[in-house]
Amino acid sequence: MTPLSEVDWDLESAGTWPLPVKIAVMVIIAAVVAGLWIYFDTQDQLAQLDKVRQEEKNLKDTFASKQKKAIHLEEYKQQLAEMEKTFGDMLRQLPNKAEVPDLLVDVSQTGLAAGLEFELFQPQAENKKDFYAELPIRVRVTGDYDQLGAFVSGLASLPRIVTVHDVALAPVKDNARMVMNAVIKTYRYLDEEEIGGRSSSKRGGKRGRR
Missing domain, CATH: 3.30.70.60 (Ribosomal protein S6/Translation elongation factor EF1B)
Incomplete structure (x- = not known):
């Protein structure tokens, strides 16, 4: 095995590098490539995921609000009928x-x-x-x-x-x-x-x- 001090570290001589060094360099290159891929591709997906989650939350809030109104619909109708009756009673107190x-x-x-x-x-x-x-x-x-x-x-x-x-x-x-x-x-x-x-x-x- 060639001592590391005698290895030519020029990239053109990479083929003569010791096997462990080659493996280490390949692992580093793979990690860099994977990191760049995650950064440029996955970041967009994460942003899209956050957007979808926010839309989901908005839809849930809208649904909860409409569900609440639906639950109290009869109560709202009764209040409206009472208001109309009160208004009619007040109107009848105005002479023509x-x-x-x-x-x-x-x-x-x-x-x-x-x-x-x-x-x-x-x-x-x-x-x-x-x-x-x-x-x-x-x-x-x-x-x-x-x-x-x-x-x-x-x-x-x-x-x-x-x-x-x-x-x-x-x-x-x-x-x-x-x-x-x-x-x-x-x-x-x-x-x-x-x-x-x-x-x-x-x-x-x-x-x-x-």
């Missing part, structure tokens, strides 16, 4: 245009029944919203504390929606009575023609601003 005069009478009669004296009862212009209109009424009434409280309580007890805003109280000089200024708002729902007219005017307004 023909019922507004009677509602105004109810408001004034509530104050008179409480023992108040009206100094001002002045309906204002309607303020139309999407499907209903506000009807503000400026009032100035005089009465004692209990009468004023009975008036506000009576308004809340009316079968129609009535709200009280901008309340200002002031005592009457040399008297136990008080003056209350307030804005009482009643509401009515818009009929289909009014809603249609508002929609058309909004569309026309948008076209005009272009």
